[in-house]
Amino acid sequence: MPFVREVHHRTIPLAARVYDASLGYEHLTLSLIAVEVGEVRDGKPVVGYGISPIGWHAPAGVLEQRLIPRLLALPDDELLDGRSGEPDPLLALGAVLADEPPGSNGECSVAAATLEMALWDVAAKLAEQPLAQLLAERFSRGRRAAAVEVVAAGGFYRTDVELPLSSEIQRLRGRGYAALEIRVGGAELSDDLDAVASGIATLGDPGLLAVNAGCALDIDRAAAYAEALTDLELRWFAEAGDPLDYEMFEELTEIYDPPLAAGSRLLAFGETDNLLRYSALRPGYDLLMLDPAACGLSIQLAVRDLLPEYGWTALSLIAAGGQPLYALQVAAGLGLGGSIAMPATFAPFGDLGDDVRLIDGNAELPDAPGIGFETHSELMAVLRGTLGS
Numbered sequence: 001m002p003f004v005r006e007v008h009h010r011t012i013p014l015a016a017r018v019y020d021a022s023l024g025y026e027h028l029t030l031s032l033i034a035v036e037v038g039e040v041r042d043g044k045p046v047v048g049y050g051i052s053p054i055g056w057h058a059p060a061g062v063l064e065q066r067l068i069p070r071l072l073a074l075p076d077d078e079l080l081d082g083r084s085g086e087p088d089p090l091l092a093l094g095a096v097l098a099d100e101p102p103g104s105n106g107e108c109s110v111a112a113a114t115l116e117m118a119l120w121d122v123a124a125k126l127a128e129q130p131l132a133q134l135l136a137e138r139f140s141r142g143r144r145a146a147a148v149e150v151v152a153a154g155g156f157y158r159t160d161v162e163l164p165l166s167s168e169i170q171r172l173r174g175r176g177y178a179a180l181e182i183r184v185g186g187a188e189l190s191d192d193l194d195a196v197a198s199g200i201a202t203l204g205d206p207g208l209l210a211v212n213a214g215c216a217l218d219i220d221r222a223a224a225y226a227e228a229l230t231d232l233e234l235r236w237f238a239e240a241g242d243p244l245d246y247e248m249f250e251e252l253t254e255i256y257d258p259p260l261a262a263g264s265r266l267l268a269f270g271e272t273d274n275l276l277r278y279s280a281l282r283p284g285y286d287l288l289m290l291d292p293a294a295c296g297l298s299i300q301l302a303v304r305d306l307l308p309e310y311g312w313t314a315l316s317l318i319a320a321g322g323q324p325l326y327a328l329q330v331a332a333g334l335g336l337g338g339s340i341a342m343p344a345t346f347a348p349f350g351d352l353g354d355d356v357r358l359i360d361g362n363a364e365l366p367d368a369p370g371i372g373f374e375t376h377s378e379l380m381a382v383l384r385g386t387l388g389s
Contacts, residue, residue, distance in 0.1 A: 002038065002072075002075075002076065003037055003038060003076045003079050003080060003087070004035060004036070004037055004038075004071060004072060004074070004079065005036050005037060005038050005045065006034075006035075006036040007033060007034070007035050007036070007068045007071060007072060008033065008034040008036070008387045008388065008389055009031060009032070009033045009034075009060070009063055009064060009068060009387075010031075010032050010386045010387055011029050011030070011031055011032075011058045011060045012029065012030050012032060012058075012382075012386060013027075013028075013029055013030075014026075014028040014029060014030055014054065014346065014349075016028075016345060016346055017158060017159045017160045018156035018157060018158050018159065018345055019156065019157050019158075019159065019186060020156060020157065020183045020185070020186055020212070020213075020214035020216070021183065021184065021185030021186035021213050021214040021216035021217070022185075022186075022214040022215055022216035023055065023214060024159075025054075025055070025156075025346075026159065028054075028055070028056070028057055028058075029057055029058035029060075030051060030052050030054070030058050030349065031050075031051070031052040031058040031059055031060055031063055031111070031114055032049070032050075032051055032052075032382075032383060032386050032387055033049070033050040033051075033063065033068075033114060033115065033118050033387075034047050034048070034049055034050075034118065034383070034387045034389040035047065035048045035049075035050070035071075035115075035118040035119060035121075035122055036389060037087075037122055037126075039126055041125070046122060046125050046126060047122075047389050048117075048118040048119060048120070048121030048122030048123075048125065048370065049117075049118055049121050049371070049373050049383055049387075050114040050115055050116070050117035050118030050119075050121070051114065051117065051293070051323050051326075051349065051383075052110055052111075052113075052114045052293065052322075053110065053113070053114075053291055053293035053294040053322025053323055054321075054322050054323070054342060054346050054349055054350060055294075055322060056110050056294060056322070059108070059110045059111035059114060062107065062108050062110075062111035063111045063114065063115065066099075066100075066108070066111075067096055067097075067108070067111050067112060067115050068115070070095075070096045070099070071092070071096050071115065074092065074095050074096070078091060078092065078095040079091065079092045079095075086123065086126065086127065087119065087122055087123040087126060088123075089116055089119035089120050089122075089123055089297075089298075090298055092119055093112060093115070093116050093119070093296070093298055096112070096115065097112055105267050105268035105270075105271075106267055106268075109267035109268065109294065109295055109296065109299075110267070110294055112296055113292065113293055113294055113295060113296035113297075113299075114293070116296050116297055116298060117292075117293060117297070117323070117326055117371070120134075120297060120371070121370045121371045121373070122370075124369055124370045124371070125369045125370040127369070128369050129369055130329065130365055130366070130367065130368060130369065130370070130372065131326075131329040131330075131333060131370060131371050131372075132144045132145075132328075132329045132330075132332035132333035132365055133333070134333065135297075135329070135330065135332075135333025135334055136332075136333045136334075136335075139301060139333070139334060140333065140334060140335050143335065144332045144333050144335070145331070145332045145335060146364070147359075147362040147363060147364050147365075148328055148331045148332045148336075148338060148339055148362065148363050148365070149179075149337075149338040149339075149361055149362050149363075150177065150324075150328060150338065150339050150340065150341050150352070150358065150361060150362070150363045151177075151179045151180070151181050151210065151235075151318075151338060151339075151340050151341075151361070152172045152177040152179070152180050152181070152340075152341055152342070152343055152344065153180075153181045153212065153321060153340050153341065153342045153345075154168050154169075154172065154180055154181070154182060154342065154343075154344040154345060155168065155180065155181070155182025155183050155195065155199070156183050156345055157183060157186045157187065165182065165195055165198050165199055165202070166198055166201075166202040168344050169199065169202045169203060170202065171344065172343060172344060175343065175358060176357070176358025176359055176360070176361065176363075177341075177343070177358060177361055178208060178360050178361030179203075179208045179209070179210065179235055179361055180199065180203065180208065180209055180210070181209075181210040181211065181212050181235075181236075181238065181340070182195060182196070182199055182209065182210070182211055182212070183211075183212055183213075183214065184196070184211045184212070184213050184225065185213035185214060185216045185217050185221070185225070186214070186216070189221075189224060189225065189228060192211075192225075193228055193229075196209065196211065196229070196232065196234075200232070206232050206233050206234050206235075207233060207234070207235055208235060209234050209235060210234055210235040210236045210237070210238060210261075211229065211234060211236075211237055211238065212238040212239050213225065213237075213238070213239055213240050213241070214239055215239045215240075215241060215242055215243060215265050216239075216241070217240050217241045218241060219241065219245065219247065219248045219251060222240040222241045222248055222251075222252060223251055223252065223255055225237070225240065226240070226252050226255040226256035227255055227256075229256070229258075230255060230256045230257050230258065232258075233257075233258050234258055235258075235259070236258065236259045236260065236261040236286075236287055237252075237256060237258065237259070237260055237261070238260070238261035238262065238264070238287075238289065239261070239262055239264060239265070239289075240252060240260070240262070243262045243263055243265055243266055243271070243275055243279075244271065244274070244275070246274075246275075246278045246279045246280065249262070249279040249280045249281055250279075250280040253280050253281070253282060253286075259285055259286050259287055260281060260282075260286045260287070261286065261287035261288070261289050261318070262275065262279070262281065262286075262287075262288065262289065263275060263288045263289045263290050263320075264289040264290065264291050264294075264320040265294075266290065266295060267294060267295045267299075268295070268299070269299050269302050269303065269306075272288070272290065272295075272299070272303050272306075273303075273306065275288075276288070276306070276307070276310045276312065277310065283310055283311035283312045283316070284311060284312065284313065284316065286316070287316055287317075287318055287337070288303070288307075288312065288316055288317050288318070289317075289318045289319075289320045289340075290303060290317065290318075290319065290320060291319070291320035291321070291322040291327070292319055292320075292322075292323075292326060292327060292330045293321075293322035293323040293326055293327065294320075294322050297330055300317075300319065300330060300334065301334060303317065304317055304334050304335075304336070314334065314335045314336055314337065315335075315336070315337040316337055317334075317336045317337055318331070318336065318337050318338050318339065318340065319331040319336055319338070319339040319340070320339075320340050321339060321340035321341045321342055321350070323349065324339065324340070324341035324342065324343075324350060324351065324352055325352055325353065325356070325371055325372050325373060325376065325379075326371050327339040327340060327341070328341070328352065328356070328363055328365060329365065329371055329372065332365055339363075347378065348376065348378035348379040348381075348382060349379065351376075352376070353366075353372070353373075353375055353376025353377070353378070353379060354375060354376060354377055355368070355372070355375035355376075356372075356375070
C-alpha cells in the first residue's frame with residue numbers, strides 16, 4: 001500500500017467584507033486539502049490538513065493539475081526518511097517541485113506551501129507530537145518556546161457595518177491579546193492618524209500598537225506616513241510599500257526611528273535574501289515577517305538559518321498569520337520572535353481556536369499532535385464538512 005492513499009481538495013470562498021490599502025478580501029478564496037495516509041491510529045487513517053493563506057487567491061489549478069497528482073505518484077522512498085522511515089516533508093516537497101521551472105515561485109509557491117502544511121501535519125501526528133515539538137527536535141536542538149507572543153492583526157477597513165476600533169481592541173484584550181496591528185494607507189492620512197490615536201488611547205501604550213500598510217504605498221506616501229508616525233513610538237510600521245523597493249527602505253530608515261517590518265508578501269528564498277542584502281533594513285532592530293502558509297515552512301526554515309549571515313537573529317523573524325495556528329506552531333518550533341493571528345475578522349480561519357490559552361498576549365500551544373486543527377472545533381467542522389475526512 002502506498003504511503004499517501006488519497007488527497008482531497010476543495011475551494012471555498014473567504015467572503016470577508018473587509019479591505020486594506022491594497023486588497024479587497026470579499027472575493028478571495030481558500031484551498032482546503034486533506035492528505036490521507038495508510039497509517040491507522042485509533043481505528044482511523046491519519047489525515048493531514050492544509051489550508052491556503054488568507055489574503056491570497058486559492059491555488060486550486062496548480063494543486064489539482066500538477067502538485068497533487070505528483071504527490072500521489074511519488075514512491076515511498078521519496079516521501080520517507082531512508083533511515084527512520086518517518087515522513088520527510090522537505091524530501092517530499094522537493095520531489096513534488098522537481099518539474100517546476102526555476103523562477104516559478106510566484107505561480108506555485110502558495111500551492112506548494114498548502115501541500116507542505118498538510119505533510120507536516122501528517123508527520124507530527126505520526127510522531128504523536130505537536131508540530132512545534134517535532135520542528136524543535138529536527139531543527140532547533142530540541143528547544144521550543146513554551147509560549148509565543150501573538151500579535152492580533154485587525155483594524156481592517158470595512159465595506160459593511162463599521163466597528164469602532166476601541167470596541168475591537170477591548171474584545172481582543174478580553175480574549176488575552178495584548179498587542180494589536182491595524183491597517184493604514186487605505187484612507188486619508190489624517191483619518192488613519194485619528195485611528196492610530198484611538199488605538200493608542202484604548203491600549204494605553206503606543207508600544208502595543210503596530211500599523212500595516214499592505215505594501216500599498218509609493219515612496220512619497222510611505223515617507224509622509226513615516227514622518228507622521230515616527231514620534232509615536234509604535235511597535236512597528238509594517239509593509240509600507242513594495243518589499244523589493246530597496247530605495248524606499250533606505251529613505252524610510254532615515255525618517256522613521258521605531259522598527260520597520262517587511263516580508264509577509266514574499267514567496268521565494270531569493271527575494272528574502274535580496275531584501276536582507278540590499279534594503280537597508282536595520283539588523284537586530286527592524287523585523288522580518290514571513291508567512292509559512294504562503295512561502296512554506298521550508299522557506300521559513302532556510303531564511304531563519306540565513307539570518308546570522310546578515311547580522312540578524314531568529315528573534316527578528318515573525319511568522320505572519322495567513323493560517324494562525326500553523327504560524328504559532330512554526331514560531332514555537334523554530335524559536336522565532338512571535339507570530340500573528342487575525343482573530344477578529346476571518347473566523348474560523350483567522351483565530352487560534354478553543355484550546356490555545358492566551359495570557360498577556362502569549363499563547364500556550366495545545367497539547368495535541370500535529371498542527372492542532374482538531375482542537376479548533378469551528379474550523380474542524382468546516383474542514384470535515386467540506387472535505388469529508
